[in-house]
Amino acid sequence: MSAQEIKEFRELCERAGLAATHQRQVIYEVLKNMHGHPSPEEVYARVKRRIPSISLATVYKNLHLFIESGVFREVSLHHGSLRVEINHKPHHHLVCTSCKSISDIDAEALGLATQYGKLPGGFLAQRFAVDVLGLCADCQKKAD
Amino acid sequence: MSAQEIKEFRELCERAGLAATHQRQVIYEVLKNMHGHPSPEEVYARVKRRIPSISLATVYKNLHLFIESGVFREVSLHHGSLRVEINHKPHHHLVCTSCKSISDIDAEALGLATQYGKLPGGFLAQRFAVDVLGLCADCQKKAD
DNA sequence: CTATTAAACGATAATAATTATCGTTTGTCA
DNA sequence: TGACAAACGATAATTATTATCGTTTAATAG
Numbered sequence: 527m528s529a530q531e532i533k534e535f536r537e538l539c540e541r542a543g544l545a546a547t548h549q550r551q552v553i554y555e556v557l558k559n560m561h562g563h564p565s566p567e568e569v570y571a572r573v574k575r576r577i578p579s580i581s582l583a584t585v586y587k588n589l590h591l592f593i594e595s596g597v598f599r600e601v602s603l604h605h606g607s608l609r610v611e612i613n614h615k616p617h618h619h620l621v622c623t624s625c626k627s628i629s630d631i632d633a634e635a636l637g638l639a640t641q642y643g644k645l646p647g648g649f650l651a652q653r654f655a656v657d658v659l660g661l662c663a664d665c666q667k668k669a670d
Numbered sequence: 671m672s673a674q675e676i677k678e679f680r681e682l683c684e685r686a687g688l689a690a691t692h693q694r695q696v697i698y699e700v701l702k703n704m705h706g707h708p709s710p711e712e713v714y715a716r717v718k719r720r721i722p723s724i725s726l727a728t729v730y731k732n733l734h735l736f737i738e739s740g741v742f743r744e745v746s747l748h749h750g751s752l753r754v755e756i757n758h759k760p761h762h763h764l765v766c767t768s769c770k771s772i773s774d775i776d777a778e779a780l781g782l783a784t785q786y787g788k789l790p791g792g793f794l795a796q797r798f799a800v801d802v803l804g805l806c807a808d809c810q811k812k813a814d
Numbered sequence: 815c816t817a818t819t820a821a822a823c824g825a826t827a828a829t830a831a832t833t834a835t836c837g838t839t840t841g842t843c844a
Numbered sequence: 845t846g847a848c849a850a851a852c853g854a855t856a857a858t859t860a861t862t863a864t865c866g867t868t869t870a871a872t873a874g
Binding site for chain 2: 599623651653660662
């Protein structure tokens with residue numbers, strides 16, 4: 527990692543109130559060099575090549591800390607467990623980033639102009655599932 | 671459940687090649703009368719009021735069968751486990767419903783006109799996360 | 815530069831959600 | 845109505861994640 531990147535890492539740790547540990551730095555570097563949507567196990571495997579004694583729990587803890595402090599994001603803001611969609615009407619989801627609640631909004635009430643068919647890259651678009659991230663009415667009140 | 675609804679249930683079972691069992695019918699009825707995004711445990715609790723001997727495993731199996739046969743949907747098509755978002759650019763996700771792969775597409779390449787601010791209902795929209803559901807190029811080839 | 819102390823670490827036990835197994839029961843259909 | 849596959853219930857097993865706790869390390873005051 528370049529001196530510039532090390533500085534960047536130390537600054538983000540300071541901003542988040544975290545100690546700049548060796549493990550944390552390697553996890554950060556590894557993430558920076560990965561692509562897509564790695565799982566904790568995948569990150570762990572990569573970090574292990576540089577720190578064989580690293581613990582999986584340390585990887586989990588640091589991933590959560592990076593996510594909490596906004597250094598990285600989580601792919602999904604949905605419940606991590608199975609949920610059944612009861613509403614059969616075309617609709618999207620209002621996801622409150624504060625209380626994690628998810629409610630429905632009719633597709634037409636949201637009124638996004640979506641296009642189906644082939645996208646550049648060859649992906650065939652058949653349906654759009656939109657998560658509107660923000661604050662529900664209740665959490666806005668509490669934030670006052 | 672009305673005679674009409676019983677008929678509907680038996681027809682969907684036949685279409686899906688499933689036996690019309692008592693447990694399956696009650697799970698179906700319960701789902702029809704729920705709202706939002708119930709968890710398997712919540713469904714189980716409701717079904718248990720009518721069939722005290724029901725097994726949680728039976729609820730899980732039937733939820734999956736209903737989802738596979740398209741009778742109900744799953745709320746989230748994401749990985750059920752933690753994934754880190756590496757891409758810091760505004761982007762959305764192409765979710766292949768066949769192989770479950772998720773890839774990124776730049777927000778501007780997708781070009782959805784999104785509006786921030788208050789929605790009817792009071793929800794404050796801050797960010798849009800779009801899942802484009804469909805078939806990736808590879809799975810389209812295989813489907814030929 | 816060293817002592818103090820909170821933060822972080824590693825190992826691993828515990829938990830939660832889900833799935834697999836398997837012997838018994840039930841729906842389907844001849 | 846009998847045969848057989850499908851489904852059921854009980855529960856063991858698995859997977860992902862989190863909690864615990866004794867040890868190590870980074871931050872920082874002197």
